Amino acid sequence: xxSATTFSAMGPRERIEALVDAGSFAPLPGIAxxxxxxxxxxxxxxxxxxxxxxxxxxxxxxxxxxxxxxAACELCQREGWPLLLVIDSAGARLTEGLRALGAFxxxxxxxxxxxxxGGRLLALLPRHAFGGxxxxxxxxxxxxxxxxxxxxxxGPTIIEALGGRDQLDARDRDAVRKxxxxxxxxxxxxxxxxxxxxxxxxxxxxxxxxxxxxKQTPPPLDQxxxxxxxxxxxxxxxxxxxxxxxPVPRALARRLEVLFPRGYCAGFRDGVLWGTAATxxxxxxxxxxLGGEPVGACRAWLLAEGALAFSxxxxxxxxxxxxxxxxxxxxxADEQVILSAYLAHLAQVLHHVKERCPLTLLVTGAxxxxxxxxxxxxxxxxxxxxxTCIMELPPRAVAQxxxxxxxxxxxxxxxxxxxxxxxVLSADEFARAGRTLFDRGLP
Numbered sequence: 001x002x003s004a005t006t007f008s009a010m011g012p013r014e015r016i017e018a019l020v021d022a023g024s025f026a027p028l029p030g031i032a033x034x035x036x037x038x039x040x041x042x043x044x045x046x047x048x049x050x051x052x053x054x055x056x057x058x059x060x061x062x063x064x065x066x067x068x069x070x071a072a073c074e075l076c077q078r079e080g081w082p083l084l085l086v087i088d089s090a091g092a093r094l095t096e097g098l099r100a101l102g103a104f105x106x107x108x109x110x111x112x113x114x115x116x117x118g119g120r121l122l123a124l125l126p127r128h129a130f131g132g133x134x135x136x137x138x139x140x141x142x143x144x145x146x147x148x149x150x151x152x153x154x155g156p157t158i159i160e161a162l163g164g165r166d167q168l169d170a171r172d173r174d175a176v177r178k179x180x181x182x183x184x185x186x187x188x189x190x191x192x193x194x195x196x197x198x199x200x201x202x203x204x205x206x207x208x209x210x211x212x213x214x215k216q217t218p219p220p221l222d223q224x225x226x227x228x229x230x231x232x233x234x235x236x237x238x239x240x241x242x243x244x245x246x247p248v249p250r251a252l253a254r255r256l257e258v259l260f261p262r263g264y265c266a267g268f269r270d271g272v273l274w275g276t277a278a279t280x281x282x283x284x285x286x287x288x289x290l291g292g293e294p295v296g297a298c299r300a301w302l303l304a305e306g307a308l309a310f311s312x313x314x315x316x317x318x319x320x321x322x323x324x325x326x327x328x329x330x331x332x333a334d335e336q337v338i339l340s341a342y343l344a345h346l347a348q349v350l351h352h353v354k355e356r357c358p359l360t361l362l363v364t365g366a367x368x369x370x371x372x373x374x375x376x377x378x379x380x381x382x383x384x385x386x387x388t389c390i391m392e393l394p395p396r397a398v399a400q401x402x403x404x405x406x407x408x409x410x411x412x413x414x415x416x417x418x419x420x421x422x423x424v425l426s427a428d429e430f431a432r433a434g435r436t437l438f439d440r441g442l443p
Contacts, residue, residue, distance in 0.1 A: 005199040008126040008148040012036045012051035015086050015126065018199035019049065019206055028071055033064035034089075037072040039081065043207045048076050051086035054127065058090030061132055065093070066103035073110045073119075082120040082213065084206065085140060090155070091131020092392050094401055097408045101372070101392045102418035104132050108377040111139045112351040120213045124202055125149045125182070131393075135370055138344035141218040144205045145182030146197035152180040153339045153370050154330040154397070161400040162330040179335055188231060188338065191219070221352055225308065228301055228345055231337050239298045241305060242267035242274045252290060255364065258427045260286075272299055273322065274306045279434030285310040285357065288322035290364070294394075295371040296329035300342040304349040311353040318358040318437040321350075321375050324365030327394050343370045350378035360437050362430060363388045363421065369397075376420075381443045383430065384421045386412065 007015065013036060016025050020040035027038040034056035039048050050072045052059035061069075076083045093100045115121060121140035123129075129137050129151040137143050137151065145151070154162070156170035169175055178184055186192040195201040219227075232239060246267035248256065256264050256277075266275025266286055273288035287306045289295055303321075310319055328339060350359060361379040367390045376382045384390065390410060392398065412424040422443035425433070 007199045012053045035065045035068040046081045049084045052089045054088040060090045060093035062093030062096040062100045063103035066107040073114045086124045087129045088127045089133035102420045130155045134340035135344045142191040145194045149182035159330045167332045239302045242269040272302045281434035285319040289325045294329040296334040297342040300346045304346045307353045311356045315356045321361045326366035327369030343374045347374040382421045383423045
């Protein structure tokens with residue numbers, strides 16, 4: 001292996017072979033997909049590698065790719081081996097629509113579960129990691145970038161399409177790299193590391209990490225939570241939690257009165273709801289992202305803060321998440337602080353909290369993108385009211401990638417069949433389902 005070999009220019013098999021001990025990689029059996037995965041040895045130590053093929057629909061993640069990655073996670077958990085993700089992906093496979101969304105829900109839940117039981121995960125990022133692929137990177141305990149890497153929840157063209165050129169001029173390569181390039185991402189410190197764009201540099205960084213995990217554990221959740229708050233503060237953004245003194249808008253109050261006829265006490269600020277409610281089976285916690293606005297880093301952090309605070313104050317009580325948010329924000333200000341980190345952290349917090357507090361997500365309006373993943377993957381049950389609008393990404397973002405596309409069937413039957421939700425029920429049926437909110441393992 002020559003040190004001059006450019007890692008970013010390699011294909012998936014070449015990248016794997018550059019990282020592992022010669023002749024040790026054995027591909028997992030399975031259906032053809034844009035992910036090549038299997039066990040190998042790295043520096044004499046067993047590991048499982050999964051590499052994305054960017055020449056296959058941009059390395060996007062559809063149901064086939066999700067199944068291959070789930071198999072890799074299961075092998076890691078069974079054998080106690082680390083998982084090395086070589087991510088070069090545009091994110092969700094938009095041509096598959098809701099099928100890809102349901103598959104990614106299963107995949108991300110599996111990744112969260114692997115990390116929660118002590119699995120060790122490393123992300124190697126030679127070129128692109130957008131959307132759900134960037135959230136996979138931040139489910140890992142360390143990320144290795146090069147100067148060629150671009151990582152963001154929304155790619156440059158989507159940020160420009162949704163926010164205009166005052167947010168980002170996608171044609172300005174310097175501006176794009178300054179916002180989401182490897183050097184920019186690593187300025188935040190922590191578990192971000194930048195190396196030369198060579199196969200040798202990526203292998204050496206991998207070997208160092210393989211040695212370090214024998215002696216070190218990942219940073220605790222509370223530390224990561226504090227670090228992300230400090231990052232917001234460094235950019236002049238101070239999340240303020242809602243209090244009971246912050247009034248709930250009348251239209252939302254009427255909806256809550258139907259969902260919780262026995263009463264509720266909550267505050268609402270900047271699209272975030274915190275509070276408690278009464279049900280026929282007892283009190284529950286209440287958190288929400290409501291108001292129909294995209295979710296950025298501050299709101300994601302506030303919801304994580306609310307979940308941690310509730311679980312500490314009321315262990316074992318159920319927590320209900322309400323969602324009416326048409327995706328994650330496509331704004332430069334959110335990408336400056338790495339929105340992917342906040343959405344992945346929210347999912348990790350909720351996965352942790354559900355060990356103490358049964359967790360139910362109720363979609364009351366819109367749901368899409370990374371914020372749907374953050375809430376739906378850790379939830380024990382995902383319910384939706386009739387006529388809600390659940391999609392992979394907002395239509396304007398999809399049109400920017402695919403151009404004109406046929407309207408997808410988003411009927412309740414299809415949402416259920418694809419595993420996007422577990423149950424569709426009326427507001428009155430939800431109001432009578434209090435006992436189920438206390439149950440574990442039931443959809």
